[in-house]
Amino acid sequence: MSFTQEIRQRRTFGIISHPDAGKTTLTEKLLLFGGAIQEAGAVKSNKIKKGATSDFMEIERQRGISVATSVLAFRYKDRKINILDTPGHKDFAEDTFRTLTAVDSVIVVIDVAKGVEEQTEKLVSVCRMRNIPMIVFINKLDREGKDAFDLLDEVEQKLGLHVCPLSFPIGMGYDFQGIYNIYEGNVKLFSGGSKKKLEETLEFEDLQDPELENRIGSPALNSLKENLELVTGVYPQFSREAYLSGELQPVFFGSALNNFGVQELLDCFVQIAPDPRPKKAEERLVKPEEEQMSGFVFKIHANMDPKHRDRLAFVKIVSGTFERNKPYLHVRLGKNLKFSSPNAFFAEKKEIVDRSYPGDIVGLHDTGHFKIGDTLTEGEELHYKGIPSFSPEHFRYINNADPMKSKQLAKGIDQLMDEGVAQLFTLELNGRKVIGTVGALQYEVIQYRLEHEYGAKCTYENFPVHKACWVEPQDPNNEEYQEFLRVKQKFLARDKRGQLVFLADSAFSLQMTQDKYPSVKLHFTSEFDT
Known part of the structure; x- marks a missing residue:
């Protein structure tokens, strides 16, 4: 196979959503339909002992949430699919933002009952900024939820997207009977109750088929026909060019847990999703x-x-x-x-x-x-852009709880900080170590991983800091900078790369410092030097 054909075969995408929208379950079912696994794991179910494939860290299995991005690859219909399943929890958003630099397209998962949630808005705004093509999957249709048209309106208004439904549900919650696939023009009804194994689906190519009316009843069929008329009247026709340029977002409905609508999503995705894209x-x-x-x-x-x-x-x-x-x-x-x-x-x-x-x-x-x-x-000096780095929002001293294991603790902290789990600051005044994170839950993850992966124990103490700012003096030798170093000594630290950081204890103190020392620039990201 030629080099160009190999590139055309690749589909690399991320799955993003608010926690609990069913992102990891959808990943499982995509793997299941792709033939990569024979039986899907449940993310939260004591009855099914199998854990989700993408949640492989012990702490993820215990809590039923994803705390790190995992990478999964499989082949489907002559395509090589690379999925990056990201954490939904806002405390691990930094990992997700970084992952979005490595994907060519995205599937956004939305819970039918909760609609668009805060974390989804943040992640989608990052995708829109980068013009990443997006497909929306409205999940959990087997539960009672919002009306399909209300959800489509909400997606347009809250996320600023231009949607184009490519499938539509027949009923919802207890009345949910199946999906009309607008993209392929057929109806799929679902039988059987297994949530793990794939069930046979009944397919109808024609809405006029009398057997279809027998199966779902005339009220449901009439309602479906009316809804489809509305869809064609209100929403634009699908255009792959508009989708690839980030101007149009296809929407699919389904229930990942029950395998409804997942194959329609996957079949359409492999056809329309972008090949690997150029990168700046x-x-x-x-x-x-x-x-x-x-x-x-x-x-x-x-x-x-x-x-x-x-x-x-x-x-x-x-x-x-x-x-x-x-x-x-x-x-x-x-x-x-x-x-x-x-x-x-x-x-x-x-x-x-x-x-x-x-x-x-x-x-x-x-x-x-x-x-x-x-x-x-292969020799060229290239620096890829857009790997975001955030100023932490939470700060705590980290203490060694087992003096016999200080080497293990130092190694563990060193490696976890390189992963980008959190940021380490060493105070200039007394050499104490401070860990800064985007979310408080990361402290638990660090503590858990230090103990279970490195055999080291740690405790934390609160450290009241408002913001970490990276320091860039206009002239390191001028009097103003020297005075800044002297006066602010107890608020200064070094990050892991040895860069000087000012730890402001309040917004007022930060403003006063900026006013008093105008030649000392303070940055909220460490990337200002590159």
């Missing part, structure tokens, strides 16, 4: 068809396999072919590195791959060379 570097726009390999690290994960203390850097291939055992330039370090066992993923299962193509996600064993945002090339 600071130097130029890089196209997938280029011969020279380039890629960037968007995630680092330590201890994916607890038996082997390994650390993997997830690299999205942007252009060219990535080959095993071939030296590539690590742009930030300026040195060539070879990788003898690059991995492809199926959640925590990995297999070594000899070559990977644009759109693929490759896991590289990392001994500490990589940071998030690093670029690999």
